[in-house]
Amino acid sequence: MAQGKGATRQAYFLTDPNKYGRFKKMSRIVLTHPNPDATPVRNQSLVTSDIALFTNLTTMTICNNTLTGKSLRNICLCPTLSTVTVNNCAVPYLPGQMAKLERLEHLDVSFNEITFIPDAVCKLPKLKTLKARGNRVTTLKSIKSLKHSNMTVLDLSENFVETVAPKDNQSPTLRDLDLSSNRLRSFSMKASDWPELRSLSCSDNKMTSFTIMFRVRKAGEGKLSRLLLSSNRLIKIPNTVYDLRDLEILDISNNLIDLVPGNIRGLSKLSSLDVRRNRLKALTLDIFCMPNLTSLDLSHNMLVRANYDAQTGPGVQLSEALKSLDLSYNRFPDIPTIVILLRGLEKLDLSHNEITKSELELPENGPDKRKEGTKLKTLNLGGNKLQNLPLVWWSKLSQLTELDLSGNDISVIPPEVVNISQNCNVNLAGNPLQEPPYSVCRWGFSAISDFYKDLSEGEDTFCSLNVLVVGARDSGKTVLVHAIRRSEARFVSWVPQPTIGVEITDFELQMPDQNTEQMSEMDAFLGGLPASKCPCDKLNVRTWDFSGDPSYSGFYRFLPASTRLVLLVTDLSRFTPDSFAVNVESWFTNVSSLLRSPVVIPVATHLDVITGEDVIQSRCRTLLRLLMELTQRRALEIRTALSEAKVSLNIHGGELAREKVAELEGILKTQPVVYSSVFSVSAITGRGIEALKQIIRKCAINPKMVPEVTRTLPKSWLVVRDGIRKETMPVVNVQYFRESLLSLVPSGLIQSQVKVIASYFKETGDVVYFPDIPGMEDDVILRPSWLVEKLSAVIRHDMEKTLSWPLEGKKDCLRKLGVSKKDFFRMRREVSEKAWLDSRLVKCLWEEPPETYNRVLMTIIEQFSLGCKVVSMETVQLQDRTSSDVPDKATKARAFTQKEAVKVMFPFYLWNERPVELNQAWPKKCPLTSQEVSVTYRLQGSSTTGTFRSLIVRYRLIKPKVEFLHMWRDGAVFKREADNRAFTFLMTVESARETSGTLALSVRTGKSREALQAVWEVLLPLLMEVERLFAQLTGARVDRYSSCPRCRQPSFIGQWTHPEAARTSGGTVCSHCKDRVELGYLVPPRDVTSVTNPEDGRTAVVTELDEPKPHTSVNDSVTATQ
Incomplete structure (x- = not known):
């Protein structure tokens, strides 16, 4: 296939002289096979002898084909070639005819089956670069005549080299040698045999020893400036490293090293040192005294101390060149004093330690560099245990522009922050912020400053509470809400209609003085806080009564983020331990995933149909016991998953593992709190209603459980809220909203605060505002009840x-x-x-x-x-038909x-069942005769059915468009085109419970490597949509798997869509069917070959196709496609 500008056609290019005659002056040709399902042409060479007619050819690229020896020999008929790439073509050897390529400078034969490089190649006079990555080379001796070559770059990564000895080989000109990802156990070489070597990579091997031998040191002997020894089994830094005086970059990460000795100071030219993922427990000052060191990575160790030593410190010259220091994922209990003494430091990462104190205590005899100023611009303290802002230290960091305090225990940002520079971007996500609320903090310190300024002009208490009411169908939620709403006891005998979506109800609760003696059990549950008079005379309560049908899970997205109090309603008359999983556990899991640290109050209803008080009490005790066991089991599962994630992080590392650890730590911090007894109530007799109201009042005035109710807000903000509730229009634009606020607060509301106020009242449920959604930036919904009413009118069973x-x-x-x-x-x-x-x-x-x-x-x-x-x-x-009584056929057509x-x-x-005709094409359980790539998501804490329905919509909106062939209640078959090929997908869901289950996405493929490549290229964008959707499911736990193409069982853990996802080769064994499975079916294949236009000359891409079609050219360029 030939690629250029213009139209596209199919063609046999190098097999028909009539086709390629006009392109003989092209300088670049790329040979590929984009149609992996086509039957190859037998007894025909991909590259014929006519290639010699291309007299200006300088670049030849062949990818993803099976080359014959004749094709390789024919390539040598082009003496003008300077660059040859033959990748993934199952080449077993390189022919001797390559000696004819005297102009060849760059040769890439990666991912073939080559075991040695012949003399004819190494002796090419102009050859500078040889890449033989991913072949079967076992020793450097296989590179024949290397010492007689002029090569400067040799890449032998991902081969089978086990040892390197001094007598194996040598090169007087080689500057870059890559032996990474081999099977090296030891490495030994003479510096005199490799006099020009500048870069050496031995990463990802199994080395326990590494030696470079020097003679009596001569000037210029050993010029190595870059040494990569990561991911080996070294227990210490090899002594030979300290003799490499010209070394500038040293990577010894992911080994077993427990000490960085003082000898390291001898490497005076070292600019970058990577010692992450080792076993370091302590540091000395020597590592901070290297004059040219600019980057130091000590993350993922076991460091607990890196302080200035008053005994050995005086007289030591600390480095002023060090700009970046990474101490993350260690065990520091406080901020090391050494970091503030590094005057040139610009970036400091202390995230994910055990730091509790944010201020520094410098030694008495230490140099106080703070007087001279600091250049620190980026500071990361996320994932620690800080409870207060580092105000004193922060105030001295005049050049700080980025501060990350996410994932700490900061609950209050004091008003003093107003006096600190507001030019710094601060990340406070993942903190239990109470003052000011997170919806204010997320807009930055300018918003926090304005909040405190408004507060100083007048303040009042919020006194509003959101209550979430959940439970199974017909559990009595709606009747319970109406019973709580009444100010006096009345009998409720009516049976309401089933709730569609969610029903929002507003009412008031009086807040009388608290009786400590009567509420002792509640006070114990609330943390032993002393009873005090509530600052509110009355409590504004808004209940969110959600349908007992989990299909309406989409409505949960409108639930206010500030909701903390949950009434978990259970029909006690139908309760049994066997029904707990469906009627109680699923809703408890859902609540735990939706809300941050919710307070769950179990409520038992329908007492009137139960005979005997002892039966009621027995069932209530069983219900409470199962709830407590569920809470403990859920916490244990999360801790176990967190431990496994941390182990994976320490072994493999990567941003992906960090995200998983941070996610699980966040979930663990926000676990629900279950009240210590079950409230048994009756809406008919009024039993237990007053006690339930009392616990609602008690929780409301506890700032640790429900911070919003007793929160102190600027009085002007509460005036705005009262004005919002009086507005008759359900939807207004931001301009109208701003003008209304300015009219309500004549003192002069800053216009920049409008979005802050709208965001806060969105969190409290007073408005619905989505500034981050395209098309919704300028709209504010003032009545959430209006929104859910309109949605319920069209989304209903x-x-x-x-x-x-x-x-x-x-x-x-x-x-x-x-x-x-x-x-x-x-x-x-x-x-x-x-x-x-x-x-x-x-x-x-x-x-x-x-x-x-x-x-x-x-x-x-x-x-x-x-x-x-x-x-x-x-x-x-049509309305304007002819008036003829007997219209003719033409009239009828019109x-x-x-x-x-x-x-x-x-x-x-979608409520119909799976179509019967699909059972044969896509059997549910039977093994498939053709290969299939299938990925599976196991979801806990969210409805898989709701997730499936959301994906149906997302796939409808993405481009290129998806054509749905079949859809049913728990699955769909759809088709998507990519590169002019159609792919058919099957998406199914299976719900184990209401809030857990699996979602699988499968696509058929051929058996070739190219087929897998094409499938993954079209599959990954669809998986990205799944990942984006899961990212919105707060608190939901997702496990990802690849399925075996033979038994279709989710056997292999996968993380396909992440940038750090593995791109490995080889195979593994399925844990179910015990068959060996190529990893190409489990993770995306290696690099996708891309075809680019040359800077000068034309580009031709040649391919084999099933049915050639007429070939055309546009603007003297050739293009072809399928």
């Missing part, structure tokens, strides 16, 4: 029952939008058959909202993956036309 002709109260709307009775019933059928709801019906169900409201609602539906627009063609009847119709696809309507 009984939609087909709701759509009865004519719609109740909507007949005028249907007539206005031109919906006839026939159209109506056709639209109704589309609901069950295609999960489509016509946009005209949507408008009528929403009571014809203004266009602005309609746009806001549709944007939310698409952005939260609840549904998406679909444009379809449908046949409609009486109808095709018209675009806008539908809204709601995966929520």
Whole structure:
């Protein structure tokens, strides 16, 4: 295939003189095989002897083909070649005819089956670079005549070299030698045999010894400046390293080294030292006294001390060149004093230690460099145990621009921070912030400063509480809310309709004086806090009563982030230990994933149908016991997973492992607190209702459990909230919102605070505001109840029952939008058959909202993956037909036309079963006869069904578009095109419980390496959508697996979409079927060969295809595609 500008065609290029005759002056040709499923042409050389006709050819690239010896010999017919690349072509040897390539400068034969490099290659007069990565070379002796070559770069990484001895080989010109990822156990060489060697890499081997031997040292002997010894088995820094006086870069990371001796100071030219992932426990001053050292990485060790020593410190000249110091993932209990004495330091990483104190105590005899100023610009203290801001130290860091304090225990940012420079970007995520709230802190220190300034002009108490009410279907949640809402005891005998989505209810609770004697049990649960008078006379309560159907999980995204109090409702009349997993555990797990440190109050209902008080008490004790065991088991599982993640982090490292550790640490810190007894209540008799109200009041005034209620806010902010609640319009733009705020607060509200205030009231549930969502930046929803009401009108189980002709109260709307009775019933059928709801019906169900409201609602539906627009063609009847009583055929044809119709696809309507015709093409359990790449996500803490429905919407919106062939309640088959090839995917979900299960994504492939490459290229973007969706599931735990292509079991842990994902080769054994599986089916293959246009000359890409088609050229360039 030849690539250039213009149109694209298929062609046999080098096998037909009539095709390539006009391109003989091209300077660059790339040979590849983009159609791995095509049957190769037998008895035909990919490169024929006619290649000699290309007299200007300088670059030849061959990738992913099976070359014959004849093809390799034919390449040598082009003496003008200066660069030859033959990658992944199963080449067993290099022919002697390569001696003819006297102009060859760069030769790359990586990923073949070569065992030696012949004399003919090494003696090429102009050869400078030889890359033989990923072959079968076992010793340096296999590089024949190396000492007679002029090579400067030799890459033998990923081969089978086991030892390097002084007599193996030598080179007077070689400057760069790469032996990484071999099987080296020892390395020994004479410096005099490699006089020009500048860079040596022996990383990722099994070396226990490393030696470079010198004679009586001569000037210029041993010029090594870069030495990489990472990922070996060295127990100390080899003594020979200290003799490398010209060394500038030294990497000894991921070994077993426990000491960096003082000899290291002898390496006066060293600029970069990497000692991470070793076993260092202490440091001396020597490592900080190297005059030219600019970067030092000591992360992932066991360091507990790196302080200035008053006894040995005086007289020691600390380095002023050191700019970057990484001490992360160690065991420092406080900030080492040495770091502030390094005057030139610009970047310091102390994250993930055990630092509790943020201030420094310098030794009495130590040089106080703080008087001379510091150049520190970036400081990372994330993942420690800090409880206070390092204000004193921070105030002296005048040049600091980045400060990371995430993942600590900081709860209060004091007002003194106003006096500190606000030019510094501060990350406070993952802290239990209470003052000011995180929704203020996330906007930076300017917002915090404005908050405290507003607070100084007048303050008041928030006195509002959000309560989440969850439980299984028919557990009595709605009746319970109405019973709590009443100010006086009344009997509740009505049976409400099932909740659709969520029902929001506002009411007030009086806050009487607390009685310490009567509330002793509650006070013990609340942490033993002394009873005090609540600053609020009345408590504004907003309950979020969610449907007991887990299919409505999408509505949880509108739950305020400040929600802490949860009523977990259980129907005690139907409760058994066997039903605990479905009716209680699943909802408890969901709550634990959604909220940060929730307070869960178990409530038992339907007592009136239970005979005997002893039965009630027995079931309540069983319910509480199972809840406590569940809490302990969940915490134990997270701690175990955290321990395993830390072990993986220490062994393998990488950003991926760090993210996993940080995620699990965050989940562990925000575990739910379960009340110590079950509240048994009856909405009919009023039993237990007052006690339940009392515990709600008690939790509300406890700032440790529910910080929002007793929070002190600027009085102007509360005036704004009262104005929001009086506003009649449900949706306003930011400009109107700003003008309203300015009119409510005449003293002059800073306009920059408008978004801060909107974000805070979004967190408290007073407004809905999404400044980060495209299309929603300028819209503020002032009534959350209006939003959930409109969404519940179109996202509901009984939609087909709701759509009865004519719609109740909507007949005028249907007539206005031109919906006839026939159209109506056709639209109704589309609901069950295609999960489509016509946009005209949507408008009528929403009571014809203004266009602005309609746009806001549709944007939310698409952005939260609840549904998406679909444009379809449908046949409609023309209004201006002829008046003929008996129209002819032409008239009949003109009486109808095709018209675009806008539908809204709601995966929520998918309730049909898996199509029978798919069982043979995609069997559920039977092993497949053809190969398949399949990835599986195991999800805990979120609904897999809800996740599947969200993915349906996301895949509808991505480009290139996905064509769905079949969809059902727990799966879909869809097709996607890439590189003019169609790939068919199967996506299925299986729910083990309401909030756990698996999601699998599979695609068929051929058996060649190229087929796997193409499959992964089209699969990875889809997996990225899954990852982005999971990133929004707060607290949900996700395990990723690759499935065996033979038994289809999720056998192999995978992290395919991360930038640090493994790109390994070889094979492994399935733990289920015990068959060996090529890793290409489990992780993405190696590098994808890319074809680029040359800077000068033309580029030709040659390929073998099944059916050649006529070839054309545009602008003297050749292009081809499938």
